[in-house]
Amino acid sequence: PMAGTILDVKVSVGQQVNAGDVLFILEAMKLENEVVAEFSGVVKSIAVAKGASVQNGQVLVVIG
Numbered sequence: 001p002m003a004g005t006i007l008d009v010k011v012s013v014g015q016q017v018n019a020g021d022v023l024f025i026l027e028a029m030k031l032e033n034e035v036v037a038e039f040s041g042v043v044k045s046i047a048v049a050k051g052a053s054v055q056n057g058q059v060l061v062v063i064g
Helices: none
Strands: 004-009 022-028 031-036 041-046 061-063
Touching: none
Parallel strands: none
Antiparallel strands: 004 022, 022 031, 041 061
C-alpha cells in the first residue's frame, strides 16, 4: 500500500486468513500501519521478511 519497512510478519505459509486480518505491520513516515488481507483464503507464499524495505505496489503475500 505504501513504501516503508516491514516491522512484523503476522502470518505464516499455510495459514487460513479472513478479509481484514492483519498480515504485516509496516512502518512508514514514522507511523506503524497494519496491512490487512483484502479477501479470505490460505497464505500460499510470503514475499517479504521482517526488516525488509518495500515499495508501492510490491507483492507482499499471495493468498489463494
